[in-house]
Amino acid sequence: MNNFIKRTLTGIIFVGILLGGIFYNAYSFAVLFCIITGLALWEFYGLLKHYENAALHRLISTFGGMYLFVACFLKAGGIADNLTFLPYILFLMYVFIYELYTKAVNPINNWAFTLLAQIYCAGLFSLLNFIAVQPAQLTHEPIYTPLFVLAIFVFVWLNDTGAFLVGSMIGRRKLFERISPKKSWEGFWGGLVIVLIASQGFAWYVPEISRLQWLGLATTIVIFATWGDLTESLLKRTLGVKDSGNMLPGHGGILDRFDSVLMASPAAFCYIELFIRN
Amino acid sequence: MNNFIKRTLTGIIFVGILLGGIFYNAYSFAVLFCIITGLALWEFYGLLKHYENAALHRLISTFGGMYLFVACFLKAGGIADNLTFLPYILFLMYVFIYELYTKAVNPINNWAFTLLAQIYCAGLFSLLNFIAVQPAQLTHEPIYTPLFVLAIFVFVWLNDTGAFLVGSMIGRRKLFERISPKKSWEGFWGGLVIVLIASQGFAWYVPEISRLQWLGLATTIVIFATWGDLTESLLKRTLGVKDSGNMLPGHGGILDRFDSVLMASPAAFCYIELFIRN
Numbered sequence: 001m002n003n004f005i006k007r008t009l010t011g012i013i014f015v016g017i018l019l020g021g022i023f024y025n026a027y028s029f030a031v032l033f034c035i036i037t038g039l040a041l042w043e044f045y046g047l048l049k050h051y052e053n054a055a056l057h058r059l060i061s062t063f064g065g066m067y068l069f070v071a072c073f074l075k076a077g078g079i080a081d082n083l084t085f086l087p088y089i090l091f092l093m094y095v096f097i098y099e100l101y102t103k104a105v106n107p108i109n110n111w112a113f114t115l116l117a118q119i120y121c122a123g124l125f126s127l128l129n130f131i132a133v134q135p136a137q138l139t140h141e142p143i144y145t146p147l148f149v150l151a152i153f154v155f156v157w158l159n160d161t162g163a164f165l166v167g168s169m170i171g172r173r174k175l176f177e178r179i180s181p182k183k184s185w186e187g188f189w190g191g192l193v194i195v196l197i198a199s200q201g202f203a204w205y206v207p208e209i210s211r212l213q214w215l216g217l218a219t220t221i222v223i224f225a226t227w228g229d230l231t232e233s234l235l236k237r238t239l240g241v242k243d244s245g246n247m248l249p250g251h252g253g254i255l256d257r258f259d260s261v262l263m264a265s266p267a268a269f270c271y272i273e274l275f276i277r278n
Numbered sequence: 279m280n281n282f283i284k285r286t287l288t289g290i291i292f293v294g295i296l297l298g299g300i301f302y303n304a305y306s307f308a309v310l311f312c313i314i315t316g317l318a319l320w321e322f323y324g325l326l327k328h329y330e331n332a333a334l335h336r337l338i339s340t341f342g343g344m345y346l347f348v349a350c351f352l353k354a355g356g357i358a359d360n361l362t363f364l365p366y367i368l369f370l371m372y373v374f375i376y377e378l379y380t381k382a383v384n385p386i387n388n389w390a391f392t393l394l395a396q397i398y399c400a401g402l403f404s405l406l407n408f409i410a411v412q413p414a415q416l417t418h419e420p421i422y423t424p425l426f427v428l429a430i431f432v433f434v435w436l437n438d439t440g441a442f443l444v445g446s447m448i449g450r451r452k453l454f455e456r457i458s459p460k461k462s463w464e465g466f467w468g469g470l471v472i473v474l475i476a477s478q479g480f481a482w483y484v485p486e487i488s489r490l491q492w493l494g495l496a497t498t499i500v501i502f503a504t505w506g507d508l509t510e511s512l513l514k515r516t517l518g519v520k521d522s523g524n525m526l527p528g529h530g531g532i533l534d535r536f537d538s539v540l541m542a543s544p545a546a547f548c549y550i551e552l553f554i555r556n
Binding site (some may be wrong): 048082083086089090092093096097099100103106107108109111112113115116118119120123124127176178179224227230231234235238239263266267269270273274277278 | 364367371374381386391397401405454505516517541544547548555
């Protein structure tokens with residue numbers, strides 16, 4: 001299959017699965033992002049050089065992060081109990097104790113890399129739950145509002161597209177040449193303007209949240225999505241790889257597709273808690 | 279001052295401050311262990327080779343972990359609100375974004391080491407709050423029960439002493455020669471027996487918790503304290519240092535004093551939630 005068709009098909013399926021999972025209900029949201037968390041972790045552990053751990057440990061650590069996502073979902077939905085986070089605490093202790101028995105050359109690196117991935121892929125991403133899910137009021141079903149999750153993805157995609165188009169046309173001043181030589185300040189501003197305009201579409205559909213609040217959320221997401229993209233570029237540049245993986249044919253790896261969202265989600269969470277829900 | 283007197287004096291002051299902070303009230307507990315968390319983090323960041331970060335970043339990361347401890351105290355006491363953990367989430371994003379601007383040779387290591395210390399020193403230790411503090415029922419004061427925190431320290435100290443005495447007298451079979459050549463299985467069993475006996479003293483004073491529950495808690499603490507000690511030994515052995523620092527004259531560093539407690543606390547938390555409070 002030629003590369004353009006492969007890219008387009010993968011892109012359509014990817015967007016379809018994401019939107020389907022976000023819109024269907026709280027549980028499809030949880031399952032979808034739990035799987036994405038797992039794929040991101042697995043890919044991250046594969047990327048790291050000098051990560052000496054065995055496949056079983058990599059698998060356990062991947063499941064550990066997926067469990068954290070599920071535990072945060074339960075917590076956000078008000079259906080967690082005292083024991084919900086216990087398996088994750090046991091997992092963290094396991095990570096430390098495990099290295100006593102591996103005879104690895106550098107156990108400190110193994111601890112540090114295992115836990116870096118937990119925070120980068122699972123910890124930050126788990127905050128999506130607290131954006132989307134609120135404790136049940138009358139029933140046992142958590143209250144699910146996909147609005148802001150949708151906004152994060154739409155804003156990130158529009159920002160990527162806008163920055164690429166404007167940057168290609170009039171990009172001159174480099175944004176961050178050392179880490180991502182193709183990005184320009186013109187592209188950044190172009191992406192921002194497009195997302196600001198799109199945010200007013202959201203304001204039109206969801207008037208309970210003011211136009212100004214939407215502008216603030218859009219700006220927050222664009223800034224942190226850009227930082228998220230640069231963070232993953234720095235990671236890949238340090239490791240000397242071009243793509244984080246090849247899970248999505250023509251689009252690179254999972255982390256390549258979610259790098260912006262990984263940083264935009266916690267930032268959006270902070271913004272929403274501070275300026276919208278507070 | 280000769281070394282024996284220095285060691286003894288430091289030991290008495292150390293134990294006095296700890297017991298005073300644990301017994302006085304919830305806030306002295308929080309302040310004491312928040313400071314210990316900070317000292318442990320500062321020491322940990324100093325220990326790591328190839329940790330390229332500037333003193334200001336080390337200071338911010340230390341305060342980040344101390345803030346996590348305070349946030350967990352507020353959460354455990356039921357006096358946290360939606361914004362309590364926000365500063366820590368901002369701190370985590372700062373850790374990632376910071377490396378974009380440092381031109382460090384290996385930003386991945388800096389991320390990983392910064393976050394390893396957060397989990398090892400601040401994250402695991404913060405669980406002490408959930409052992410000691412419960413949400414307020416009628417007043418705004420959190421309910422503070424120092425009992426189990428005291429038990430952790432008393433059991434760890436008795437285990438250290440018992441293992442040393444029994445091990446010195448009849449120690450033959452090595453417990454973990456590669457990592458800690460002086461420890462013996464005889465010492466381990468000796469420490470365990472002494473702690474099991476001491477736990478029955480606690481059971482006598484606190485009959486609401488059964489003798490069997492105390493035996494289980496004592497066994498859990500001894501096993502994980504030993505693993506905690508070995509974990510820190512592995513850390514020091516990998517770095518080629520003898521002591522983690524020199525904050526406590528004659529006793530080494532903060533991590534040397536708290537290595538067992540760092541692992542015994544989360545294990546005790548899990549045991550208490552599973553078998554005592556459940």
